[in-house]
Amino acid sequence: MNLRLLALAALIACTAGPAPVVRAGATQSLPPDSVYHVEASLAAASGQALEWRALRGKPRVVAMFYASCRAVCPMIVESARAVQRSLSEAERGRVGFVLISMDPRRDNPAALAKLQTERHLDPASWLLLQPGERDVRALAAVLGVRYRELADGEFNHTTTLVLLDAEGRVLARTENVGAAGDKAFSDAVRAAATGRQAP
């Protein structure tokens, strides 16, 4: 900031009283280790806008991906789906599945809706989300996902499924998205769905 502007801003702030507290309050009742402390705005495949912390309220399996990915990302979706299949009908209703794009420039709601239809991801339990461009890094950071956009528009990224409890605390995570899946992770999801402690 230009120094004169800064001085001016300081003067204005002083005359107008203390500056309003930015964004405070809304997340105060969250547990300190909740990922929902990150401020991020997203758009769902339906076109509806939502805040990241609005996902609070039920356990969720969260992964980051991008729609144009041909290699590992379809496996991320498949392994999340395999986790869902391992749940009983009743358990399924209690766990949400969330796919967040790391490529918000291309993965707009229309692109996400197309993918959702193509891959038969039931909108009742699957949320496909386009984060704001400035919010992707923070969401990835809080979920422990590392990624880099390549010159050709592809992404180099770690593959992770994260299980969050209703308050946004990380209960389990797996990097094992192969065909075999990760039994410990599925067990943790089932435990979260039934409200039991993971074995």
Next chain:
Amino acid sequence: MRSRWAACALATAAAFTATASDWASVPGGPFKSALRYEDAPAGTEVADFKLMQAPVTNGEYLEFVRAHPEWRRGRAPIALAEARYLSHWEHDLAPGPKAAREQPVTWVSWFAANAYCESQRARLPTWQEWEYVAAADETRRDARADPAWRERILGWYARPSTEALPAVGQGPPNAFGVKDVHGLVWEWVDDASALLVSGDDREQGSADRRQFCGAGALAMDDRDNYAILMRVAMLSSLGAADATGNLGFRCARSLP
């Protein structure tokens, strides 16, 4: 009321005399990273940007936590700043003798650094912007090929980290008008989590590769550039809520 006006007058005066939040205009240009980017082997183009001339100080960070109580020590959620966040400050609103006003702030997480820069209507520099500026010495924008320059930087890394940190802005500016890029603290970058570097270079292309979608992890193209290598290794080993005693930050701005 009178004391508030006095405090405001002081703050205003401080704004006029502050040096650390001065900005350097960095002209962009073609750049070849010391990292091997398989997707851009010939290098990339860095766009013009602005960068704080010096790292953010304890004094500046104190103003930030005063205005944003949610970032005070003890209030910042552990998901965004680990338990050691600002642990060297005597009190959450009084850094005390171990964190002098003019020293660079350390023990800050990526989230905290990011929030600070947002409050300045700025952002953290990208790794590439940081590396671009860090390639310069006092007279050349790219001094990396000069062994004497490398030796000088390594001299700093060899210094014991138990000594108290000097104040920011003591050394001469580099060819971009930026100070303390080497020799003071390590710095967060916006895309620290893009540095997908295997901890052990020998693993390249083998076990670790499976973890990544798309091309494999980054490798070092210039193995003699230890200064850069150490920065990358350090940043790639940290989570975004982590903090250390020699890691600070400065902010950048894109040009319109």
